[in-house]
Amino acid sequence: MNAIEIRGLSKSFRGMYALNGLNMTVPVGAIYGFIGENGSGKSTTEKLICGHLVPDCGQMKLFGKDYTDAGVRVRVGALIENAGCFPSSSVYQNLMMQALNLGLLNPDEEIERVLKIVRMEDSAQIKFKNCSLGMKQRIGIAMALLGDPALLILDEPINGLDTDGMRIMREILVDITQTYGCTVLISSHLLGELEKIATHYGIIRQGKMIAELSAKEMDARARVFVALKTADMQKAATLLKGKYPNVHEEEGELRVYDVDEVEEVVEYLLKNGQVVSQVRKNKVGLEEYYIQLMSQKESE
């Protein structure tokens, strides 16, 4: 069973298609990184899943049931665009309203629990409008975590946060998925951050899913390379091209692809009179894969 299964989903606004036959599969327990350019349809997809928008056509299933099923929807926690809190009410009052909305039996205990998870135990009485951006995002997560969510939908939860805020948010997300086993659909432009937590990826472009793969598949696709700089880059390139099949000059450095041993490359150049001034080993990650995929689709 999949947590989210979408087939042929379309949504238009005044004749302009935001989603055009989208297919999406999110396995149960996954942290699904949802990636795409601005206006590609990420937020629209999330709003459709949450029932905020009405689809033109298509099918959406959550845990094998129709997305309008009241039993499933009560187990969906969402942070879409903002926390959706009343600014003049305190953090506690906002959480209490959500706890009542979910019909929780012990709302005070639940509020205490989620505030602890998002590390805001001491901020319950602060008015929402007096919270910082990072705090507001964490309150949004706390709202989404109330009750027993089986699915969390988070729209750009790490955007606008400072480095420490991002780290805290990342730790919270990993913690809740590992501890409580809920499925997370998270959209973000910060691919480096997503790469640290996601178990699956979906890449959307112009309202269509262009790639869906697991982190393992991404790792398998990832190409390792040794990047280096020498005094005579041209000569070094000629030498390396004679020995290795995939040598490219990229971003002011020489990249030798599909090579595991840094020493082997450096030694070979030294033997041929080339002194290496800088060297590092790297791999083509999510960001590079995403850029490649996007430029490939653009040229099609």
Add this chain to the structure above:
Amino acid sequence: MEQNTLHFESPTFFQRVKRMLDVDFYRLFHTPMFYIFLAIAAIIPAMILGMTSIENADGVVQKLYDNTWQVIAADTPLYAVSDIAQYANMNMVFIFGGIMLSIFIGHDYKSGYVKQLFTTHAKKEDYMISKTAIGAFSMACMCITYLIGTVVSGLFVQASFAVNVWSLLCAIVGKILMSLGWASLYVFLNIIFRKYFGISIVSCFFFGTGILIVGAGALVGNSPLLNVFLYGSSVYACLSGNIWTVLVCLAVSVAWTGIYNVLGTYVLEKSDVY
């Protein structure tokens, strides 16, 4: 919370509505707006009774109201009013209620809290029912504070309290019952204009004044047919009322509540939330 289970139990209709009502009542009692409107509802009749006066044909200035209960309801059901004394009564509570409900629902959308509500409540009728109930409750409370304000100010200005108690009771109960119908109209208007907060308030004020029925009354006269409308039956709940008045108010209020709730639910289901 323990490790997540993938067993999904659907809440019953009553559980769903209760949860939504719990949220709305919590919010209502924890925001100053509700208490401010209760105070306004109490102050307005005091101001009307104590401060309004009119110049008669002989040029003598006299009090507009000679009886305290005229501030609660008109003597007879006059749909087309000829002076302010026939118009300015407890029906004004429905205008305040409309404005309050517009602000209440408007904040749902402005804050984005409506997203939380619609994420966890797949059935849109929950929202309509809950907001109607909140509106009706608020207006009923305002009717009571309005009554208190009227009595207190009547004592202060030493106006007459002579009245047929049974008729007065029927008029007050009739007007309180009308709160439900008015609330459903305002919720519906706020759903229609949910993207335009200003238009929501203006439309609630416009319909709350009953101006269309006042106009219709001027054209067709005091026809009992006008009782089928919310303002018509609100006017019908007057100081010459009886049990029949209460029954008419109940029937009209419930009927319009049903109609507006069905229409509002349909609009919410067929259109985007924001």
